[in-house]
Amino acid sequence: MISIQETGTGWRSAGSVVARRLLLDRQAEFWMGELDPVRSRAEIRARVVAVVEETEDTKTFVLRPNAAWQGHRAGQYSSVEVEVDGVRVRRCYSISSPPGEALVSITVKRVPGGRVSTWLHKHTRSGDILRLGTAAGDFVLPAATPTKLLLLSGGSGITPVMSMLRDLAARDAIHDVVFVHHARSRANVIFGEELSELAARHAGLRLVLCLDDEPSAPRGFEEARFANLVPDFAKRSTFLCGPGPFMDRAERLWENVGASALLERESFAPTTAPARMVSSVEGVRVRLARSDRAVAAKGQGTLLEQLERAGERPAHGCRIGICHSCKCRKQTGTVQNVVTGEVSSEPDQEIQLCISVPRSDLELDL
């Protein structure tokens, strides 16, 4: 699970207990933030130092994280948290810059109607503060760089493989790398100029751009063209990232030639899409992550009632949604608030058990 890491692991030390008991920790955090908004003992914060327009719908945000940031490996992502109309919302973004630098970049494509990507594009400027999670993900280059590499991407999926390519370039480790990228048009190639420069500078790098608007070119990933362009693809350690349908098609090709073991993939699939909503609560499975138990809903009723019926004893008070004692973190799944009708499908959201009904299988932090 991705979470803004509590960096205060030293809280257990006696000094910290005293500070907390004397309510000084809260004040220290406040004054630290007043003096410099990027400083914090509780959160990884980063100041935006530059915003670069990559293409018409993609921007790179260059960030300088505070001391709590522990770096990343090429290919990893971080959760990025912004305050959208007063509400903190988090999304994952792959880090597009190479590891080992003081500045960290994320490259964001604006999704029409998308909450966070649109907010970043419209409102985030140099000097603003974003909150990050620790870098995560195992879509990374192995410690020993494979001799033959294929980096295969489509659209904004270029971001993690770009971090890998930049890392290899910085370490002068580009020996036999094929970089195949798919985009709508040349103008839509994110990092286009830098890619051409790298290809010109490194003999070991072959750059292939597949553009939808080329005469008689197929749209997106197409097996015949691809096999023609990279005949030895099945022998290469491959890193794949792109839109869902693109990745599905590519994966099938690797399966068909029996080379899946060499294929690593990263999916940007939005985690916000409501899971198939069920209209009846009956049979919905609720997993209690902390106690490692699962409960099947029976008949109608709120989550609190369902859990109690199954013999669980979750904390609660008023049972009518006003005291917030029954608050709990929903890790995955969709619930509906019976008072407001509001549907919550984002991961890691606090819900009130006494006024929520399950609308899909769920995982709760209980």
Added chain:
Amino acid sequence: MTTQSKSLTREEADAFGRELDALRQEVIADLGKRDLEHIRQIIRTANRSEAAGRLLLHFGFGPLSFVLGTSALGLSKILENMEIGHNIMHGQYDWTRDPALDSLRYDWDNVCTGDDWRHSHNYEHHTFTNILGKDRDIGYGFLRVAPEQPWRPVHLTQPVVAALLALFFQWGVGAHDLRVDELFAGKQTPAELAKRARPFATKAAWQLFKDYAFFPALALINAPRVALGNLLANGTRNLWTYAVIFCGHFPEGVRVYTEDETADESRGQWYVRQLNGSANIEGSRWLHVLTGHLSHQIEHHMFPDLPAARYPEMAPRVREICARYGQGYNTGSFARQLSSVIGRIARLSLPGPKKTAKATRVVPEEAATPLTYRAAA
């Protein structure tokens, strides 16, 4: 202004409740940056006021810096307990998902532990508001604030007891959830009480250490001055919160309910009870902020988990809805409500009067509402 509330049938109460629910929805849909900026600004003011107060007390000399320092510290404690702590702990800012504003994580600068408060106040008092035998906030179990409470000779002392409670209010609040009265009634063993009291005792010890040892020690030669300043700041906060809370609950016109009346209450009837169990204080914007907007006790009891700074703009709408349903809306100046409370406490220290006619009768009928409130939780 107090008018008698008309009794409502269950259907009428539910229609009343639906209008209030619609208002609630409207405000929830509008929550945003403005609310977050408001609470952050108050937090900033409280922290700056505290820093100014402490600097004046620690490094100042003479009476002027003492008075200013104590006032600034008292102001910060009032803001922190009322507009910040009380409101955050109600979950009014949970929607922001900011961990610093999280209801379950926040603990306030008060000897009462956050957990005890969330239980005795957020849950018990706000759910069972003014139900005799269930809401332990009605006179806190030892004051007679409603004629329906049976008179006992000990109530003769209540004018003095009430004044003492005002001075030591945070201790009353802190010990409230320990249910000491249940020890005397044989419903709790001394061992149970001791176990229950442990978190309170721990927090109280740290609070005493902070105010009367740690900060004075930091001030070296000014230690006595700092300790006295902290004592007066705490005392000011005690008097103020006591006055605000008593004015919100115990003036004339506020009524209590019996368990039978509310046994099968609907969500709409719950709203009616919240209205008839609360009273507002009129005043300026700063009065409202300093009371944590508990000057809008009626709106607070109807919408305890909406950001309190929204109550002033909701109040005219609530009042208009109440008027249409023939419900009284108890509001008055601070002086009026306070004198009403004092008069009531004095009068009820003596036996009688005969139970007054009920202002509202909520008639339970067989009608299921979408969200039936279950008193027997």
